[in-house]
Amino acid sequence: MPFPLYLLALAVFAMGTSEFMLAGLVPDIASGLDITVGTAGTLTPAFAVGMAVGAPLVAALARNWPRRSSLLGFILVFAAAHAVGAVTTSFPVLFATRVVAALANAAFLAVALTAAATLVPPDRKGRALAVLLSGxxxxxxxxxxxxxxxxxxxxxxxxxWAVAALCLPAALGILRGIPAGRVKEEATGGPALRTELAQLARPRLLLVMLLGALVNAATFASLTFLAPVVTDTAGLGELWISVALVSFGAGSFVGVTVAGRLSDERPALVLAVGGPLLLLGWPVLAVLADEPVALLALVLVQGALSFALGSTLITRVLYEAAGAPTMAGSYATAALNAGAAVGPLIAAATLNTTAGNLGPLWASGILVAVALLIAFPLRTTVAAGRGAEAGALHVGT
Structure with missing residues (x-):
């Protein structure tokens, strides 16, 4: 894989830390700003909404911008937003910084996803995406x-403050390692913006975007409210929140790595095996959440399955959006973060039910079930191998 791809992954690491870190900070933020845990949990969908809305908008604006300057500017805005968030005592201001950071993250990721796909041969998009998502x-x-x-x-x-500091070496890496060409130069003589936007009318592309959003909604529904499950349901100390997050992260790394080797040529295998297992895993986790060993083991498994399935579906988005070479990354980003926005909101609504802290786990199971119910009758469409992006629409079994 080209070295600049790893520099992009470094920047994604800094931004990914921010996107996921609230899973372990929600209780402390709620206490520090004198708000409820549910209110503090809205910071996650605020970030996701900013990314889902911002990705296509900024990608369209940045089509003719110098790539290196764009990526550098986006990551510096991201760092500044975190510096403001670190000093504010106002929840509305903190909320606003999350939206600004999300817009910067969305813009960065949209350009980075498109750039990553053009740094490798056309049949290795899945592997390039796996490297980028390794961040x-x-x-x-x-x-x-x-x-x-x-x-x-x-x-x-x-x-x-730590996230803001992480952005600085990533910015230096971008400055030194990313070519200064314009985004649109990757597709010389490529389609006009209107033509790229018209790709969104293709049912096949919309289908894989919807499924990716549903799977990611399930992931974020539980991850955002994992801390109370660890401390209250399992009865573990606060430091065990970090252990649970490490378990989830280790699983996600395995999932993306394995899926990266299969999603180009054998997406059907990932979806057929991973989908039912992911569906089964969430209710099992809810039932066994009061057993610390089972909780930590299942969090690892669910992390692997969630990211294997999610990254495979997002790879399908890049293939299906091949007719939109400068906008495909923004479509993938929008799909991911539409799910990340909706999932925590659904999960937050379950906290006041009889399910309590386990409500988000049950909600994740329902979201995956919806995805599989949609995907099953259209499974040959969803699991089409590479090259299908150039073919005619095919729906059915």
């Missing part, structure tokens, strides 16, 4: 648990 999975293994531990020891504001 996110590494964040869940090291960055997010480290942030949770730092928050436990020094307060949640220290974690925001």
């Amino acid at each position: 996110t999975t590494t964040a869940t293994i090291a960055g997010v648990p480290g942030g949770s531990l730092l928050g436990t020891l020094l307060g949640w504001r220290a974690t925001f």
Whole structure:
């Protein structure tokens, strides 16, 4: 894989740490700003909404911008938003910084996804995506648990400062390692913006975007409210939140790595095996959440299955959006974060039911079930191998 791809993954690591870190900080933020846990949990969908809305918008604006300057500017805005968030005592201001950071993250990821796909041969998009997403999975293994531990020891504001600091070496890497060409130069003589946007009318593309959003909604529904499950349901201390997040992150790394080797040529295998197992895993986790060993083991398994399935579906988005070479990354980003926005909101609504802290786990199971019910009758469409993006629409079995 080209070295610039790993520099992009470094930046994604910093941004992924921020996107996931609230899973371990929600209780402390709620206590520090004198708000409810449910209210603090809305910071996650605020970030996701900013990414889902911002990705296509900023990608369209940045089509003719210098790629290196764009990526550098986006990551510096991201860092500044976290610096403001670290010092504010106002929840509305903190909420606003999350939206600004999300817009910067969305813009960065949309350009980075498109750039990553053009750095490798057309039949290796899945592997390129796996390398890029390794920044996110590494964040869940090291960055997010480290942030949770730092928050436990020094307060949640220290974690925001740490994320801002992480952006600086990533920015230097982008400055030194990414070519200065314009985004649109990757597709010389490529389609007009209107033509790229018209790809969104293709049922096949919309289908894989919807399924990716549903799977990611299930992931974030439980991950956002994992901390209360660890401390209240399983009866473990706060430091075990970091252990649980490490387990989830280790699983996600395995899932993305394995899926990266299969999603180009054998997506049907990932979907057929991973989908039912992921569906089964969420209710099993809800039932066994009061058993610490089972909780930590199942969190690892669910992390692997969630990211294997999710990354495979997002790879399908890139293939299906091949007719939109400068916008495909933004479509994938929008799908991921539409799910990340909706999932925690659904999960938050379950906290006041009889399910309590386990409500988000049951909600995740329902979301995966909906995805599989939609996907099953259209399974040959969803699991079409590479090259299908150039073919005619095929729906059915």
